Amino acid sequence: MALPTVQWRYVGSSAYTNAINSALDAVYTLGTKTTYYDGSSRTPGSGQASTWSRFQASGTTEAVYATPVTSTALNARWIFAGSSSAKSPTMASPDTWVTNMLLASINKNSGAFNAWDNAAPFTSGDFFGYWRVWPTSANAGSVHMFECEEAVMLWFVRASDGTSRFCCVGAFVNPFSTDAADAETDERLYGVATGGGSANVSFVSGTSTNNASWMGNGTSNGNAHTGVFDPGAATIRSIQRNTELGNTSAGTHQLPSGDYLYAKNNILICDDGSPNNAAGMLREMGTFTQATVGQVLSDGVNDIGYCISVNGNSASDAALLFRNA
Numbered sequence: 001m002a003l004p005t006v007q008w009r010y011v012g013s014s015a016y017t018n019a020i021n022s023a024l025d026a027v028y029t030l031g032t033k034t035t036y037y038d039g040s041s042r043t044p045g046s047g048q049a050s051t052w053s054r055f056q057a058s059g060t061t062e063a064v065y066a067t068p069v070t071s072t073a074l075n076a077r078w079i080f081a082g083s084s085s086a087k088s089p090t091m092a093s094p095d096t097w098v099t100n101m102l103l104a105s106i107n108k109n110s111g112a113f114n115a116w117d118n119a120a121p122f123t124s125g126d127f128f129g130y131w132r133v134w135p136t137s138a139n140a141g142s143v144h145m146f147e148c149e150e151a152v153m154l155w156f157v158r159a160s161d162g163t164s165r166f167c168c169v170g171a172f173v174n175p176f177s178t179d180a181a182d183a184e185t186d187e188r189l190y191g192v193a194t195g196g197g198s199a200n201v202s203f204v205s206g207t208s209t210n211n212a213s214w215m216g217n218g219t220s221n222g223n224a225h226t227g228v229f230d231p232g233a234a235t236i237r238s239i240q241r242n243t244e245l246g247n248t249s250a251g252t253h254q255l256p257s258g259d260y261l262y263a264k265n266n267i268l269i270c271d272d273g274s275p276n277n278a279a280g281m282l283r284e285m286g287t288f289t290q291a292t293v294g295q296v297l298s299d300g301v302n303d304i305g306y307c308i309s310v311n312g313n314s315a316s317d318a319a320l321l322f323r324n325a
């Protein structure tokens with residue numbers, strides 16, 4: 001079983017200062033842009049672009065949230081939030097609340113937005129709970145947004161050294177069957193992935209068992225986490241990438257001619273507690289050579305895909321989000 005193909009787009013990047021509300025405002029700026037990185041037209045609510053909203057308390061942004069352009073029967077919403085003041089939002093285990101930390105989550109069977117720190121941020125439905133993404137201690141930098149019809153991926157890159165944090169929210173896993181144990185009634189899996197709030201992303205195509213890996217899963221507060229809702233339930237199923245490639249080198253995925261090798265839908269996701277049990281594939285993603293965050297792979301006319309990487313300043317371990325391939 002395969003879900004309809006999605007097309008990843010690179011919205012661009014937006015700078016932020018060393019403040020939680022600034023990082024959230026940068027996400028909102030990207031979510032409401034009317035052009036992509038290359039100047040081509042972008043219309044929120046159409047194509048691949050979600051419709052974004054912002055919540056402010058006395059003029060200070062505490063949350064940004066979005067409705068994906070493909071609103072399936074489960075009416076998913078995603079949300080990013082945080083505050084410098086004491087709050088008590090619902091956290092997803094094992095993470096706990098801390099001030100000045102950007103958080104990410106998703107809600108299915110959603111109603112109208114209520115309050116980001118309420119037990120039901122979207123009034124009704126099933127709320128995943130928040131996982132940690134980015135702390136103000138990571139310092140000023142820029143956030144890069146990549147979006148498709150049913151998911152969004154954010155990369156926070158520190159200006160001083162290019163180190164990064166990430167999160168991905170939505171239907172980013174392609175389940176292998178429509179069985180009620182494997183997929184929701186709309187044939188999707190909805191979830192959240194973060195690199196954790198305690199360390200920079202340390203591997204993209206390499207080991208998924210590291211506690212700061214892309215699409216990995218650690219069991220401690222602030223580790224990298226990846227999970228999806230159990231189909232038909234509000235409980236979380238921990239998953240992780242099962243594609244073990246080791247760190248890519250500069251020549252990996254290149255022919256003697258210099259041309260790049262790439263293949264989409266080749267990154268397996270498995271159950272964290274039962275690694276022999278497959279959960280699905282990462283949708284329209286693939287392994288790649290070394291790159292920097294936001295680099296574009298092109299055939300000279302059309303964009304093939306967009307790079308996400310350990311580093312935004314120098315070529316490092318990377319993967320590819322596909323647009324045309």
